[in-house]
Amino acid sequence: MSQEIPDELPPELLAAYVDGKLDPARQATVERWLMEHPDVAEELAGHHHLIQVWRATAVPEPSAVTWTAVFERIKHSLATAPSQPGQRRVFARLGWAVGLAAAGLLVALLIVGRSAEEAAKQLAEESFPVAATHEVQILGLDAADTEALVVGVPPSQGPLVLATAGEVRILSIAPDPADQMVAELLLAAPPDVPMIIAPMVPSPEKAP
Amino acid sequence: MAVLTIPACPAPSDEYLLARFAKGDRSALEELFRRYRGLAYRVAYRLLAHEADALDAVQNGFVKALAHLDSFRGKSSFKTWLLRVVSNAALDLGRQRGRREAIGLGAADHSLANGSEPLSRDDPTLDLQRADLRQLLDAALATLPEAQRQTFVLHAEAELSYREVAEALGISIGTVMSRLFYARQKLRAYLAPRIVR
Numbered sequence: 001m002s003q004e005i006p007d008e009l010p011p012e013l014l015a016a017y018v019d020g021k022l023d024p025a026r027q028a029t030v031e032r033w034l035m036e037h038p039d040v041a042e043e044l045a046g047h048h049h050l051i052q053v054w055r056a057t058a059v060p061e062p063s064a065v066t067w068t069a070v071f072e073r074i075k076h077s078l079a080t081a082p083s084q085p086g087q088r089r090v091f092a093r094l095g096w097a098v099g100l101a102a103a104g105l106l107v108a109l110l111i112v113g114r115s116a117e118e119a120a121k122q123l124a125e126e127s128f129p130v131a132a133t134h135e136v137q138i139l140g141l142d143a144a145d146t147e148a149l150v151v152g153v154p155p156s157q158g159p160l161v162l163a164t165a166g167e168v169r170i171l172s173i174a175p176d177p178a179d180q181m182v183a184e185l186l187l188a189a190p191p192d193v194p195m196i197i198a199p200m201v202p203s204p205e206k207a208p
Numbered sequence: 209m210a211v212l213t214i215p216a217c218p219a220p221s222d223e224y225l226l227a228r229f230a231k232g233d234r235s236a237l238e239e240l241f242r243r244y245r246g247l248a249y250r251v252a253y254r255l256l257a258h259e260a261d262a263l264d265a266v267q268n269g270f271v272k273a274l275a276h277l278d279s280f281r282g283k284s285s286f287k288t289w290l291l292r293v294v295s296n297a298a299l300d301l302g303r304q305r306g307r308r309e310a311i312g313l314g315a316a317d318h319s320l321a322n323g324s325e326p327l328s329r330d331d332p333t334l335d336l337q338r339a340d341l342r343q344l345l346d347a348a349l350a351t352l353p354e355a356q357r358q359t360f361v362l363h364a365e366a367e368l369s370y371r372e373v374a375e376a377l378g379i380s381i382g383t384v385m386s387r388l389f390y391a392r393q394k395l396r397a398y399l400a401p402r403i404v405r
Contacts, residue, residue: 010386011385011386011389011390012382012385012386012389013385014389015385015386015388015389015392016370016385018389018392019388021370043393043396046392046396046400047389047392047393047396049396050392050395050396050399051364053341053345053399053403054345054364054365056338056341057338057341057342057345058250058338059249059250059253059254059342059365061246061249062249062259062263066263067245070245070263070266070267071238071241071245073267074237074241074267074270074271074274075234075237077267077271077275078237078271078274078275081271081275
C-alpha cells in the first residue's frame with residue numbers, strides 16, 4: 001500500500017483490520033490513518049468491543065434429551081424422503097409429464113368446445129385496428145419476442161381482405177428479392193381459419 | 209516393561225461419513241449430526257433468538273442437506289454447505305413465523321427507557337448479565353437486513369473465514385468484508401447507549 005495517507009479507507013479494509021487479518025505493512029498504514037481520523041478509530045474500537053461482548057454471550061446448548069428427540073425426527077424425515085437422487089428425478093419427470101398431459105387435454109377441450117362457425121362469425125363482426133408501419137412506434141421489446149416481430153415493409157398494395165384459409169389457393173412461393181426470405185405459411189390450418197390477405201398485384205409473367 | 213503408545217484412530221472425514229450415509233449407514237448420520245449439531249444450533253439461534261425455532265431450523269437444515277446430497281458438489285466443505293442450508297432454513301422459518309421477540313427482551317429495553325443504568329460488564333451477577341446481554345444482542349441483530357445478519361452470524365458465531373462465508377453465500381470476499389463492517393456499525397450504534405464498557 002502507498003505511504004500516502006488516503007482520505008478514506010474502504011470498509012473491507014477496516015473490517016479486516018478489526019479482525020486482525022492485515023499483514024504488518026497494511027496494518028501499520030491503517031493505524032497511521034486512524035491517528036488522523038479519531039472518529040473512525042473510536043468506531044473501530046466499538047467494533048472490537050462488540051466482538052468481546054459477542055464472545056461473552058455464548059448460546060446455551062440444548063440438553064442431551066432434546067438432541068435425541070431432534071435426531072429421531074431427522075431420521076424419520078430422511079426415511080420417508082426418496083432415497084436415491086435418480087428415484088427423485090424419476091418422480092419429478094413423472095410429475096411434469098402428468099401435469100403437461102393434463103394441461104394439454106384442458107387446452108384441447110377448450111379449443112374443440114368452441115364452434116368454428118361461432119369463431120368465424122365473431123371475428124367477422126369484430127373490428128380491430130389496422131395500422132401502417134409509419135404509424136407504429138416500438139417502445140420496447142423483450143429478446144424472446146423478437147421472433148414474432150415482422151421486419152420489413154409488407155407488400156400491401158391495396159386494401160386488406162378478410163378470407164378463410166379454404167378460400168386461398170397458393171399458386172407459387174418465391175423468396176423476396178430484397179432479403180431472399182420466404183414467408184412462412186400456415187398450410188396446416190383448417191379451411192375455416194380466418195386469415196388476413198394482402199393481395200399483391202400479379203406480375204404479367206405470373207398471371208394464371 | 210516396554211511402553212507402547214497406540215495412536216488414536218483419526219476421526220473419519222466428512223466425505224467418508226457422507227459416502228457411508230449414502231450407502232445407508234445410519235451410524236454415519238449419527239456421527240455427522242453429533243459433529244455439527246451444536247454449531248448449526250448456535251447459528252440458527254443467533255438468527256432466530258428462540259430455542260424451539262432454532263431446533264426446528266436445525267432439523268429442517270439437516271434433512272434438506274442430507275436429502276439433497278446430489279446438490280453438494282464438493283466445491284466447499286460439508287460444514288460450510290450445511291451451515292448455509294441451516295442458516296437459510298432459519299431465515300425461512302423466521303419469515304414464516306415472524307422473528308419472535310426474545311424472552312424478556314421488552315423488559316430489558318423498557319428498563320433502560322425508564323432511566324435504569326445501562327448494563328455493565330463488571331457486575332458480580334455475571335450470569336444474569338450474560339442473559340441480558342444476549343437478549344440485547346438478539347434485539348440488535350433483528351435490526352440488521354437479512355443479508356448482513358446472515359453474513360455476520362456465519363462469521364462471528366460459526367467462525368467461518370471470509371472465504372468460507374463467501375462460498376456459503378455465493379458472494380465475493382469483498383462483499384463479505386463490507387457487510388461485516390456495516391453490520392458491526394449498526395450493532396454498535398444500537399448497543400452503545402445500552403452497554404457500558
